[in-house]
Structures are given as C-alpha cells and as structure tokens.
Amino acid sequence: GAVVSQHPSWVICKSGTSVKIECRSLDFQATTMFWYRQFPKQSLMLMATSNEGSKATYEQGVEKDKFLINHASLTLSTLTVTSAHPEDSSFYICSASALAGDSYEQYFGPGTRLTVT
C-alpha cells in the first residue's frame, strides 16, 4: 500500500517552455502533498505544501508564479514549471501524506528529472 506515482519520470524541454508534472496517490487519499527539488549531491529542498482544494504554501525563496501547484483532488497534485530555464533543471520529487497510526508518514513518488536546454 501507500504508492505514489509521478509522471513523467523524465522530461527534456527547451528554455522558455512550460512543463507539467503529475503526482498521484494510487491507493490512499492524501491529505497533504509536498513538492521537493533536489540538486545533485544535495539534500531534499521543500518547495511547497498543498492541501486539496486550497492554495499551496510556498517556502521562502520559491516563486509561486513560476512553480504553479494545483491540488485538484485527494489523489492528484500537479506542479507546472512555467517559462523553464536551464537553472530549473533538477530532480523534482513529490510526496503524499496520510495518517498512519499517530503519525502522518510521507510517501514519495519516484521523482521526475527535468532537463532544460
């Protein structure tokens, strides 16, 4: 149980275009979804937290107009990188949180590797 999928697993796009990444919880309803970015050999960096039906909460330094998050249902969240630039190239990982015992565990998707040329 507790499977999270991401699509696409990798994408190459040209500078200036937009890319949408989907995150789905396949066998549970996720109360909260998180979007992370990870550069090579660095730790996870939380970008934003989203709850179904409400606006995402962005971390300091993350441009909300550039990284659009839509959390349309309890099983789907999307991240759109608008007007992508080479410096946006990174590994984007989503996670979904569900209550397990007395803890909200986070289950991670497999990640999406974005390369902007």
Next chain:
Amino acid sequence: GQNIDQPTEMTATEGAIVQINCTYQTSGFNGLFWYQQHAGEAPTFLSYNVLDGLEEKGRFSSFLSRSKGYSYLLLKELQMKDSASYLCAVKDSNYQLIWGAGTKLIIKP
C-alpha cells in the same frame, strides 16, 4: 535556526554493522524519520521514532534520545544493495519535516 547534522559519508564492509548518527536542533519535536535514497531515485521510508528508545525492523534499527537531540540508524548484516544515502528528518512543532543533508553509505566487498 533549525539544524540537522549527519556525517557526509561512511564506508563499511559487506556483512558488517554500521551506525549512522543524526543530531538535531529544531523548534519543537514531533517525530524523527529515517529514509533511504538510492542514487537517482526518490527516498523510501525506513523508520519513525517519536518516543525514546530503540525501534527494530529486520536488519535496520533506529534509536532516539529526545533529551540529547540524537538518533542513530543501525544497519546489520550489510549487503551491497544497502549502498545508498540515508536521510534523517525531524518533524518540528509545525509538523514540517526538516531534512538532514544525508549520509552516503558505501559498502565494500
């Protein structure tokens, strides 16, 4: 500020035991997590500690001391597939996960 420290890299031998330490200073505490992350993949959940003591799960065990702001992950009977990064994360008073930079574990035959 909030801070989580873990060694950058460790090396161990196949079949041996290794202990990865994590110390934390956070605003509040609502649990500590250990995740395993293989290169190029997303993290996978290993363990969760919210009370002091040892939690054992197969070859992996995790220990927590809240008074010392300290945890360790113990891996026994190491296998080559255990070569990965191990991430320590603490949930603070706002229930937000604060992540350590990860410990890269290299297993040698």
